[in-house]
Amino acid sequence: EVQLLESGGGLVQPGGSLRLSCAASGITFSSHAMSWVRQAPGKGLEWVSGISGTGGSTYYADSVKGRFTISRDNSKNTLYLQMKSLRAEDTAVYYCAKDPLFEPYPLFDYWGQGTLVTVSS
Amino acid sequence: EAVLTQSPATLSLSPGERATLSCEASQSVSSNYLAWYQQKPGLAPRLLIYAASSRATGIPDRFSGSGSGTDFTLTISRLEPEDFAVYYCQQYGSSLPITFGQGTRLEIK
Numbered sequence: 030e031v032q033l034l035e036s037g038g039g040l041v042q043p044g045g046s047l048r049l050s051c052a053a054s055g056i057t058f059s060s061h062a063m064s065w066v067r068q069a070p071g072k073g074l075e076w077v078s079g080i081s082g083t084g085g086s087t088y089y090a091d092s093v094k095g096r097f098t099i100s101r102d103n104s105k106n107t108l109y110l111q112m113k114s115l116r117a118e119d120t121a122v123y124y125c126a127k128d129p130l131f132e133p134y135p136l137f138d139y140w141g142q143g144t145l146v147t148v149s150s
Numbered sequence: 151e152a153v154l155t156q157s158p159a160t161l162s163l164s165p166g167e168r169a170t171l172s173c174e175a176s177q178s179v180s181s182n183y184l185a186w187y188q189q190k191p192g193l194a195p196r197l198l199i200y201a202a203s204s205r206a207t208g209i210p211d212r213f214s215g216s217g218s219g220t221d222f223t224l225t226i227s228r229l230e231p232e233d234f235a236v237y238y239c240q241q242y243g244s245s246l247p248i249t250f251g252q253g254t255r256l257e258i259k
Contacts, residue, residue, distance in 0.1 A: 134243055
C-alpha cells in the first residue's frame with residue numbers, strides 16, 4: 030500500500046522559514062518524481078514544485094521560485110520542501126504527491142494527507 | 151501554460167442522476183494529457199481519470215472521461231451519495247508549471 034505522510038507544518042511569522050517532510054512507503058521511491066501541491070483555505074489546487082527521481086532536476090512555480098527549495102533523500106524515502114521568506118499568501122495545506130513517472134509529468138496518482146502551514150504574526 | 155476553465159462552478163443534482171462536468175483549455179492539450187481529481191472536504195484529492203479517458207486504479211466505472219484538444223468532459227453516470235465533492239481538471243505532460251482548473255462543486259439537490 031502506498032503511503033505518503035507529510036510533517037513539519039505549523040504557525041510561522043512572515044519572513045520566517047519552515048521545512049516540510051514527506052515520508053514515503055510502499056513504493057520504489059527513487060523511481061518516481063514527486064511534487065508539492067498546496068491549497069489555500071477555501072481555494073483550489075496550486076502546483077508548487079516538482080523533482081525527478083534522482084533529484085537531479087527540480088522545478089518551481091513562479092510564485093515560490095527563489096524562496097522554496099525542493100529536495101529528496103532516496104536513502105530515507107523522504108521528500109522535503111524548504112520554505113524561506115514566507116508570506117501570508119503561502120498559508121495553505123501542503124500536499125506531497127507521487128508521479129507515476131521518473132521525471133515530473135506531473136500527474137499525481139497518490140497524495141499525502143497534507144500538512145497545514147500558517148503564516149501570520 | 152494552458153488556462154483551464156471548468157463549468158459549471160456548482161452543479162446541484164440528486165443521487166441517481168447523471169452529472170456532466172466540463173473543462174475547457176485555452177490551448178490544445180498535448181496528447182490529451184488531461185486528468186480529473188475528486189476532493190472531499192478535509193481530504194486530499196484522488197486521481198479519477200488520466201489521459202482524458204483512462205480510469206485510475208480502483209475507480210468505479212460510473213466515472214468516465216472524454217474529449218480531446220481543448221474540450222474535455224467528466225461524466226458520472228449515476229450519482230452515488232459519496233460522489234458529492236469538488237472535482238478538478240489538470241493538464242500535464244507539457245512544460246512546467248502546470249495548472250489546475252478552478253474546480254466544480256457537485257452538491258446534493
